[in-house]
Amino acid sequence: MPGISSPEDWFAGLKALYLDDFPKRCRTCGRVFASEADYFRQTQAIRPDITGLKAVEDEEEGPQVEVFRNCVCGSTLLVNCASRRDHSxxxxxxxxxxxxxxxxxxxxxxxxxxxxxxxxxxxxxxxxxxxxxxxxxxxxxxxxxxxxx
Known part of the structure; x- marks a missing residue:
């Protein structure tokens, strides 16, 4: 995720899995996030004390991470990511x-x-x-x- 040098670096180890997630549109206010980097720049952590990450296991895709962030309008958005961790x-x-x-x-x-x-x-x-x-x-x-x- 080039260009991101803020708390969102927590997500640097993640890769967007579903490219069709972008552009992503907030269903509440209509704001459009053109890319993964745009999504992280223009959204906020749900709360300062939590990462917004939720680990899930997909039977077909393997380990997944759901990333929850808040749009500036307050609506919570979700992006599905895959962990880039090497399990070998x-x-x-x-x-x-x-x-x-x-x-x-x-x-x-x-x-x-x-x-x-x-x-x-x-x-x-x-x-x-x-x-x-x-x-x-x-x-x-x-x-x-x-x-x-």
Missing amino acids: AAGQSRRRLFDELLSYLERHGIERMQARSELLRVASGERSALLETWYGQIAAQSRAKKPGP
Whole structure:
């Protein structure tokens, strides 16, 4: 979903499954959402404390995510998405490694959400100056704890 850099990034791991969902029209006010990106830009979270995501299992399509958002008129809209999670053995192995890295960073005093965000950044091919700095600090702490030769 290019161009979205707000709380809607929560949905970056999702892919619109039904292309015929767009353009999507609000049945209450008639507002038209031309694309998935347009839908996320012009709608709001139902409530600030919930994601609006609901996991469902479709027998034919596999894991699905329903995304509920509110139109500016207040009407709740739904878009069906498919999870892009890799369910293969390799995908499961990557998730285990991610969880191990996250736990390691937490044990070294790094706040979970920030560590997660930075690990996701690295996993998508970007650099993380923050993780590089943390790595340097953790490595220095480890060296300081080891007895000398």
